[in-house]
Amino acid sequence: MPAQLDHTIVHSRDRFAGARFLAELIGEPEPRPFGPFASLPLAGGVTLDYLDAGGAITPQHLAFLVSEEEFDEIFGRITDRELPYWADPMHAESQQINHHYGGRGVYIDDPDGHSLEFITHTYVTD
DSSP: OOOOOOEEEEEEESHHHHHHHHHHHHHHOOOOETTEEEEOOOOGGOEEEEEOOOSOOOOEEEEEEHHHHHHHHHHHHHTTTTTOBBTTTTTTTTTOOOOOOGEEEEEEEETSSOOEESSSSSOOOO
Protein backbone atom coordinates (compact mmCIF):
# COMPACT_ATOMS: atom_id res chain seq x y z
CA MET A 1 0.00 0.00 0.00
CA PRO A 2 1.42 3.43 -0.86
CA ALA A 3 1.95 5.88 1.98
CA GLN A 4 -1.12 7.93 2.80
CA LEU A 5 -1.21 10.99 5.04
CA ASP A 6 -3.21 10.16 8.16
CA HIS A 7 -2.81 13.29 10.30
CA THR A 8 -0.59 16.27 10.92
CA ILE A 9 -0.12 18.64 13.83
CA VAL A 10 -0.85 22.33 13.42
CA HIS A 11 0.55 24.57 16.16
CA SER A 12 -1.75 27.28 17.43
CA ARG A 13 -2.02 29.87 20.19
CA ASP A 14 -5.48 28.48 20.99
CA ARG A 15 -6.03 25.02 19.53
CA PHE A 16 -9.82 25.19 19.50
CA ALA A 17 -9.94 28.71 18.05
CA GLY A 18 -7.52 27.70 15.27
CA ALA A 19 -9.37 24.49 14.42
CA ARG A 20 -12.75 26.21 14.66
CA PHE A 21 -11.65 28.98 12.25
CA LEU A 22 -10.96 26.40 9.53
CA ALA A 23 -13.96 24.21 10.40
CA GLU A 24 -16.32 27.16 10.03
CA LEU A 25 -14.79 28.19 6.68
CA ILE A 26 -15.11 24.73 5.17
CA GLY A 27 -18.48 23.91 6.76
CA GLU A 28 -17.26 21.09 9.00
CA PRO A 29 -18.56 20.24 12.50
CA GLU A 30 -16.99 21.58 15.68
CA PRO A 31 -13.48 20.17 16.29
CA ARG A 32 -13.40 17.50 18.96
CA PRO A 33 -10.96 17.08 21.82
CA PHE A 34 -8.44 14.27 21.46
CA GLY A 35 -5.82 14.27 24.20
CA PRO A 36 -4.00 17.62 24.00
CA PHE A 37 -5.42 18.30 20.51
CA ALA A 38 -8.41 19.95 18.89
CA SER A 39 -8.97 17.35 16.19
CA LEU A 40 -10.52 18.28 12.84
CA PRO A 41 -11.23 15.28 10.57
CA LEU A 42 -11.25 16.04 6.84
CA ALA A 43 -12.35 14.12 3.75
CA GLY A 44 -10.04 11.35 2.66
CA GLY A 45 -9.29 10.24 6.20
CA VAL A 46 -6.81 13.01 7.02
CA THR A 47 -7.07 14.73 10.40
CA LEU A 48 -5.62 18.08 11.40
CA ASP A 49 -4.67 17.98 15.07
CA TYR A 50 -4.33 21.52 16.44
CA LEU A 51 -1.99 21.79 19.42
CA ASP A 52 -1.32 24.76 21.68
CA ALA A 53 2.20 25.99 20.96
CA GLY A 54 4.49 26.74 23.85
CA GLY A 55 6.26 29.54 22.00
CA ALA A 56 6.62 31.04 18.57
CA ILE A 57 4.57 29.49 15.78
CA THR A 58 6.21 28.63 12.48
CA PRO A 59 3.59 29.31 9.79
CA GLN A 60 2.55 26.35 7.66
CA HIS A 61 0.91 26.21 4.26
CA LEU A 62 -2.18 24.01 4.04
CA ALA A 63 -3.80 23.57 0.62
CA PHE A 64 -7.30 22.14 0.22
CA LEU A 65 -8.73 20.78 -3.02
CA VAL A 66 -12.45 21.58 -3.08
CA SER A 67 -15.28 21.35 -5.60
CA GLU A 68 -16.54 24.41 -7.46
CA GLU A 69 -19.61 24.48 -5.20
CA GLU A 70 -17.50 24.21 -2.05
CA PHE A 71 -15.24 27.00 -3.32
CA ASP A 72 -18.28 29.24 -3.78
CA GLU A 73 -19.40 28.49 -0.20
CA ILE A 74 -15.93 29.00 1.30
CA PHE A 75 -15.28 32.16 -0.70
CA GLY A 76 -18.69 33.46 0.39
CA ARG A 77 -17.74 32.93 4.04
CA ILE A 78 -14.41 34.70 3.46
CA THR A 79 -16.08 37.73 1.88
CA ASP A 80 -18.98 37.77 4.39
CA ARG A 81 -16.41 38.01 7.21
CA GLU A 82 -14.45 40.63 5.28
CA LEU A 83 -11.27 38.59 5.65
CA PRO A 84 -8.28 39.66 3.58
CA TYR A 85 -7.47 37.23 0.77
CA TRP A 86 -4.99 36.89 -2.05
CA ALA A 87 -4.58 35.17 -5.41
CA ASP A 88 -1.00 34.19 -4.62
CA PRO A 89 1.08 32.83 -1.74
CA MET A 90 3.29 35.93 -1.61
CA HIS A 91 0.25 38.14 -0.87
CA ALA A 92 0.99 40.41 -3.83
CA GLU A 93 -2.45 40.13 -5.47
CA SER A 94 -4.75 41.38 -2.73
CA GLN A 95 -8.52 40.80 -2.84
CA GLN A 96 -8.21 38.64 -5.96
CA ILE A 97 -8.51 34.94 -6.76
CA ASN A 98 -6.45 32.97 -9.28
CA HIS A 99 -7.53 30.78 -12.19
CA HIS A 100 -4.58 28.38 -12.44
CA TYR A 101 -5.04 25.23 -14.53
CA GLY A 102 -8.61 26.14 -15.38
CA GLY A 103 -9.73 26.25 -11.74
CA ARG A 104 -10.03 28.87 -9.04
CA GLY A 105 -7.84 29.46 -6.02
CA VAL A 106 -7.59 31.77 -3.04
CA TYR A 107 -5.24 32.20 -0.08
CA ILE A 108 -6.10 33.46 3.39
CA ASP A 109 -4.19 33.57 6.66
CA ASP A 110 -5.66 31.99 9.76
CA PRO A 111 -5.37 33.70 13.18
CA ASP A 112 -2.00 32.00 13.81
CA GLY A 113 -0.48 33.06 10.48
CA HIS A 114 -0.89 29.73 8.70
CA SER A 115 -1.59 30.14 4.99
CA LEU A 116 -4.78 28.37 3.94
CA GLU A 117 -5.20 27.78 0.22
CA PHE A 118 -8.43 26.62 -1.41
CA ILE A 119 -8.26 25.40 -5.01
CA THR A 120 -10.74 23.77 -7.38
CA HIS A 121 -8.11 22.16 -9.61
CA THR A 122 -4.87 20.56 -8.53
CA TYR A 123 -1.65 22.19 -9.67
CA VAL A 124 -0.11 18.80 -10.39
CA THR A 125 0.24 18.19 -14.09
CA ASP A 126 1.07 15.06 -16.05
